Amino acid sequence: MATSAHQRRVIQVFRYDPTRGGDGHYDRFEMDVAHPNSTTMLDILIRIQREQDPSVAFRYACRVNMCGSCGMVINGREGLACKTNVCDLPPDRDITLRPLNHFPVVKDLVVDMTPFFKKYEDAMPFFSPRTIEPEPAVIPPDARERQDIGLATECIQCGCCVSSCSMVNYHDGYAGPAALNRAFTLLADSREGRNAERLRAVLQSCYNCRTEFNCTEVCPKELSPTRAIKYIQRLALKHLGELSRPAGMTNATEEPAPPVAVVPFEPVLQHAGCVAGACSVAAAGGLPDDPSRRQFFRRVIMGIGAASALGVGGLLATAAVGPTLTKTPGRWIPISPMDDLAPAQVSTVTMRYEVTSGFHKETVVKPVMICRRADVNNMVVFNTTCTHLGCTVRWDAGKNIYVCACHGGQFDHEGRVIAGPPPRPLDTYRFKVENGCLMVEVV
Amino acid sequence: MTIEKIHADVLIIGMGGAGQLAALNAFDADPSLKILIVCKALKGKGGCTRMVQGGFNAVLNDDDSHEMHLMDTLKGGQYINDQDLAKTLVEQATPTIKEMETLYGCFFDRNPNGTIHQKAFAGQSFDRTVHKGDLTGIEIISRTTEQIMKRRIPVLEEHRALDLLTDAQGRQVVGALLLNMRNGAFVQVQARATLVATGGGPTQYRFHAPGPEKSVDGLGMLYRSGVRMRDMEMVQFHPTGMIIPGSVVAGALLEEGLRGCGAYMLNGNGERFMANYDPARMERTTRDVMSRSSYLEMQAGRACAEGGVHIVAAHLGPEFVEKNFPGMAARCRQFKYDLARGKVPVSPTAHYVMGGAQIDKDCHTTLERLFVAGEDAGGVHGANRLGGNGVCDSCVFGRQAGKSIARFLTAERGAVPHPDAARVAELCARYERPLERSSGERVFVLRDQIRETNWNKVGVTRREQDLSEAIAEFEAIAEACETVSVEGHAAYNMPWQTYIDLLNMIDVSRMVATSAQERKEQRGAHFRIDYPEQNDEQYLFNVTLTRGADGRPAIVRQPVAFVHKSLAECQQYSKRPPKVNK
Amino acid sequence: MAHEVNLHYRPALQWGELDPNRRQSTPVGMWAWIWQRISAIAIVFLLGLHITLTYKPLVQFLLLTVVIFHAVLGLRVILLDFNLVNVKYQKALIAGLAVLGVVMVAIIWTGIY
Numbered sequence A: 001m002a003t004s005a006h007q008r009r010v011i012q013v014f015r016y017d018p019t020r021g022g023d024g025h026y027d028r029f030e031m032d033v034a035h036p037n038s039t040t041m042l043d044i045l046i047r048i049q050r051e052q053d054p055s056v057a058f059r060y061a062c063r064v065n066m067c068g069s070c071g072m073v074i075n076g077r078e079g080l081a082c083k084t085n086v087c088d089l090p091p092d093r094d095i096t097l098r099p100l101n102h103f104p105v106v107k108d109l110v111v112d113m114t115p116f117f118k119k120y121e122d123a124m125p126f127f128s129p130r131t132i133e134p135e136p137a138v139i140p141p142d143a144r145e146r147q148d149i150g151l152a153t154e155c156i157q158c159g160c161c162v163s164s165c166s167m168v169n170y171h172d173g174y175a176g177p178a179a180l181n182r183a184f185t186l187l188a189d190s191r192e193g194r195n196a197e198r199l200r201a202v203l204q205s206c207y208n209c210r211t212e213f214n215c216t217e218v219c220p221k222e223l224s225p226t227r228a229i230k231y232i233q234r235l236a237l238k239h240l241g242e243l244s245r246p247a248g249m250t251n252a253t254e255e256p257a258p259p260v261a262v263v264p265f266e267p268v269l270q271h272a273g274c275v276a277g278a279c280s281v282a283a284a285g286g287l288p289d290d291p292s293r294r295q296f297f298r299r300v301i302m303g304i305g306a307a308s309a310l311g312v313g314g315l316l317a318t319a320a321v322g323p324t325l326t327k328t329p330g331r332w333i334p335i336s337p338m339d340d341l342a343p344a345q346v347s348t349v350t351m352r353y354e355v356t357s358g359f360h361k362e363t364v365v366k367p368v369m370i371c372r373r374a375d376v377n378n379m380v381v382f383n384t385t386c387t388h389l390g391c392t393v394r395w396d397a398g399k400n401i402y403v404c405a406c407h408g409g410q411f412d413h414e415g416r417v418i419a420g421p422p423p424r425p426l427d428t429y430r431f432k433v434e435n436g437c438l439m440v441e442v443v
Numbered sequence B: 001m002t003i004e005k006i007h008a009d010v011l012i013i014g015m016g017g018a019g020q021l022a023a024l025n026a027f028d029a030d031p032s033l034k035i036l037i038v039c040k041a042l043k044g045k046g047g048c049t050r051m052v053q054g055g056f057n058a059v060l061n062d063d064d065s066h067e068m069h070l071m072d073t074l075k076g077g078q079y080i081n082d083q084d085l086a087k088t089l090v091e092q093a094t095p096t097i098k099e100m101e102t103l104y105g106c107f108f109d110r111n112p113n114g115t116i117h118q119k120a121f122a123g124q125s126f127d128r129t130v131h132k133g134d135l136t137g138i139e140i141i142s143r144t145t146e147q148i149m150k151r152r153i154p155v156l157e158e159h160r161a162l163d164l165l166t167d168a169q170g171r172q173v174v175g176a177l178l179l180n181m182r183n184g185a186f187v188q189v190q191a192r193a194t195l196v197a198t199g200g201g202p203t204q205y206r207f208h209a210p211g212p213e214k215s216v217d218g219l220g221m222l223y224r225s226g227v228r229m230r231d232m233e234m235v236q237f238h239p240t241g242m243i244i245p246g247s248v249v250a251g252a253l254l255e256e257g258l259r260g261c262g263a264y265m266l267n268g269n270g271e272r273f274m275a276n277y278d279p280a281r282m283e284r285t286t287r288d289v290m291s292r293s294s295y296l297e298m299q300a301g302r303a304c305a306e307g308g309v310h311i312v313a314a315h316l317g318p319e320f321v322e323k324n325f326p327g328m329a330a331r332c333r334q335f336k337y338d339l340a341r342g343k344v345p346v347s348p349t350a351h352y353v354m355g356g357a358q359i360d361k362d363c364h365t366t367l368e369r370l371f372v373a374g375e376d377a378g379g380v381h382g383a384n385r386l387g388g389n390g391v392c393d394s395c396v397f398g399r400q401a402g403k404s405i406a407r408f409l410t411a412e413r414g415a416v417p418h419p420d421a422a423r424v425a426e427l428c429a430r431y432e433r434p435l436e437r438s439s440g441e442r443v444f445v446l447r448d449q450i451r452e453t454n455w456n457k458v459g460v461t462r463r464e465q466d467l468s469e470a471i472a473e474f475e476a477i478a479e480a481c482e483t484v485s486v487e488g489h490a491a492y493n494m495p496w497q498t499y500i501d502l503l504n505m506i507d508v509s510r511m512v513a514t515s516a517q518e519r520k521e522q523r524g525a526h527f528r529i530d531y532p533e534q535n536d537e538q539y540l541f542n543v544t545l546t547r548g549a550d551g552r553p554a555i556v557r558q559p560v561a562f563v564h565k566s567l568a569e570c571q572q573y574s575k576r577p578p579k580v581n582k
Numbered sequence C: 001m002a003h004e005v006n007l008h009y010r011p012a013l014q015w016g017e018l019d020p021n022r023r024q025s026t027p028v029g030m031w032a033w034i035w036q037r038i039s040a041i042a043i044v045f046l047l048g049l050h051i052t053l054t055y056k057p058l059v060q061f062l063l064l065t066v067v068i069f070h071a072v073l074g075l076r077v078i079l080l081d082f083n084l085v086n087v088k089y090q091k092a093l094i095a096g097l098a099v100l101g102v103v104m105v106a107i108i109w110t111g112i113y
């Protein structure tokens, strides 16, 4: 038996009164829950309605997780009211019930699902047989297509996934996870005839998905629209050729045009939309809520996008192009009169020269080490840049070696590595003597 | 007050299997028809078709036959079925289920060789139940709803039908009065043909299996419009509705298949009480016997602590239960019961109304321009319905209705009379009255009362005195209804909707109780403690009724017409030993 | 009565609007996405620093970490896009890649410096 401790819970319910308008607010209710294990959010709402405030509005039909009428945001996460029990929510916190995102609110927790169905319909969720067969298709349960489709046809159109997907905020045209999930089940179905058309209709939307998995996390039927979206993307990759052909050239369409035969008659059309009779809902209509806010978001996002693109592009460009510009013919830089360089010694002299890299001008100041042997014409000019990671190497006259302080690199007097991480000997410069002055070539 | 008026060729009330198949078939027969569907819930979300777990009976196998399916149906219905309807049911089930796959894109479970799998279901001589896991209904309703979208058939969601509108003589139905539940405005629809398919749904009982959104609206409307109804005493109780303290989920079903596989039932003393009621079949007995036995145990003071009896499946092995009944195991788990390892408290739960409007096989009723299909119609199942014949009934007769309406509208080109404006105004005023009262009865209290009365006195077992008392109580509730007050604005006002539900429940309760008084015998789902034997000598008739001048049911007995199978054949067939499922 | 009052739907609530519990309920997949975007901006910023302030070990370390973090999250999307990892393991994948990232940072850092 479901024995569970009695609890006192606080429930915050989102309230919106269509006769008053406004933003909505939360009302606080408190109640004793005798059976937290078996009391659902739906039971809580029913009790609030009967015992405390008959005007609370919420929606339900089946009360057993089958119809998808009671989706709402429960403690910040979408779920079915009839599937979430009190014991599933931390006992030390208030329970917060709020309507689903992305759908106009009719009253309190009741939303208008018209935008959901509109997008669902746009994804061509309906079966259109390739050919009309007299008998059901013979398809073994372990056929590849059935393995792919799996349980994905069990969606109950509760809208939880659409509410949880933050991409629906930013892309008005985004079909959303539920519609794409259904499109996927047909795209994978070998009996279906209008898949070329369907793939075109939904593909764009698939690239709006950012692989957030919010939809997968909240789906009360444990479906994964994310998986469906990935499937469609891969399918599109396989059919790149066909997709790039102009529409209409695609085969598969056995059936004539979609049967739009009915021109729905006036008053009904008005109704069947979300214009609920006398409600002046027309204004709230589909989704064009608060356009300035959306536009602002869009601009900010575009701005950030453009700035990052420029930034990255610029950096790449200087990095890629800059060096090639300077790599042009070497220049001869005067270093020192030969007389200043003692024979049989290593002298360190600072060289200075200007470089222009792109539009950037810089003065390079860098020491070079000139090792003049006893035989005065035998001379090596070492680059002081360590061949490991570029620290500056200096001559240690006492030990008769070149050392790098950074990671302990050591080179012998010929510049060969004798210790530490440097991968190769010290670099040397080409040099010449002109008018008694030592010149080295820099690139 | 001006109310919005809509004209349509076909008005379809209800968007379950029956309503949707009617719309699709009418459209496909004549795409120029202006069809309008209205539905109390959101598009495709209401009703019990969606809640079907078990499946759909249809003859698909060469070793099976329509003959056998018909005999099973008549045996289940204890011979008082309308044989024409039963024959149509079994014959049309085959093409209907095939169209579900080939036209609408359902995909039912397959055999390893790729043909459609059919499982065993109680009371059948052949395994003929087509299913999709244990969520067959979702597959059916989702796919047909999409077909409605494809054909762009307009749907008014959250618009409930309040009453049918008739011409001045009350002979033809010319449309219906609707209520837009979102803003509380009335809408009048004038239509050349009207189909009622709101799916019955006995939610007027304490424990009920259908979703609480249904409230026998269709049956109430039909009764008030003056249609002839039949078999209203026949309310099926499913033996295993879960008991869940403090939750509306109470009454939700645990599948029959559990008992089929060997799950057993224990009373409060831990005894397998079926040994005292049906020692031969024990828990594998039929729904009615099982429900009755549990109920009698509960009445006799041998209920378990939760107030019902226990179902035990643990001995079948946890893996077996989890694998074969994943949906049921999950449902129990949500409420912290462990179906696979422990025991779950259950009670009989009101499941299905066998009675309803009297129709012919093309869904015509006794009123012109009015068609009825699905659970709102009576006669197909007689005194008891076989598992798997319910959704089959809705789909088959929805399809019949769609075709029949299209034919009717091609043949009949006359203008529809206008609904009587004064009558419409009067109805609106009447429905709005509770909103205008500032104080009065609380509607939820009254609805609980009617549920208790029905449960205790017109429920699983009945007796003369209880029935008379119940009728008196219904009248008292009806009177109290006249003083109900509902606070707030009409827009999405749930207590107000409950008030309207209650009005329908009262009418239907009257019909059930009065019909139950008429049948002084046991037959199928109807059990009289004071007349516990089936009486084929005197009671082979159908209790039919219309609304009398005083608003109470006026009863007429109609003898059963044995047009396809004789009584002797039926009785003979009933003696055959039941098929034993593995 | 019903007919005299003008009724309005409230415009759709946006993700997170008037939702005090949203942040703590945001699932890990969404965080993966958010952090990949944040790391992209951080990369641009640190790259700039790296070029102006050459050979500052702190900047280098941060850049290395952020680049690897970003790459690893990019790898996640690639693996999922091409079904190289089944979406059911997406959470394990994030954990696995996070570990891979830390190991890579550690190896590169100690290997080079």
Ligand SMILES: Cc1cc2nc3c(=O)[nH]c(=O)nc-3n(C[C@H](O)[C@H](O)[C@H](O)COP(=O)(O)OP(=O)(O)OC[C@H]3O[C@@H](n4cnc5c(N)ncnc54)[C@H](O)[C@@H]3O)c2cc1C
Residues within 6 Å of the ligand: B013, B014, B015, B016, B017, B018, B019, B038, B039, B040, B041, B044, B045, B046, B047, B048, B049, B050, B051, B052, B053, B054, B055, B056, B057, B159, B160, B161, B162, B197, B198, B199, B200, B201, B209, B210, B211, B214, B215, B217, B218, B253, B351, B352, B373, B374, B375, B376, B387, B388, B389, B390, B391, B392, B394
């Ligand atoms: C839990 C459960 C399990 C079942 N399992 C099985 C099974 O396994 N096999 C089987 O054969 N049968 C089963 N049945 C029975 C079967 O589901 C129903 O008999 C059948 O689906 C009824 O179909 P319908 O189209 O007549 O009505 P429904 O599918 O119930 O549809 C009724 C429609 O009418 C609408 N409606 C109601 N009132 C109004 C109103 N006032 N105005 C406008 N619209 C209205 C509803 O919103 C809904 O759309 C089960 C029933 C239940 C409750």
Ligand code: SF4
Residues within 6 Å of the ligand: A164, A165, A166, A167, A176, A177, A208, A209, A210, A211, A212, A213, A214, A215, A216, A225, A226, A229
């Ligand atoms: S995975 Fe895609 S569809 Fe799902 S919530 Fe994330 S962005 Fe939306």
Ligand code: SF4
Residues within 6 Å of the ligand: A068, A154, A155, A156, A157, A158, A159, A160, A161, A162, A177, A178, A181, A218, A219, A220, A221, A222, A223, A225
């Ligand atoms: S995919 Fe899941 S969350 Fe989305 S609508 Fe379907 S059932 Fe609901």
Ligand code: FES
Residues within 6 Å of the ligand: A059, A060, A061, A062, A063, A064, A065, A066, A067, A068, A069, A070, A071, A080, A081, A082, A083
């Ligand atoms: S009420 Fe149907 S899913 Fe919750």
Ligand code: FES
Residues within 6 Å of the ligand: A386, A387, A388, A389, A390, A391, A404, A405, A406, A407, A408, A409, A420, A421, A422
């Ligand atoms: S930079 Fe010289 S040893 Fe590392």
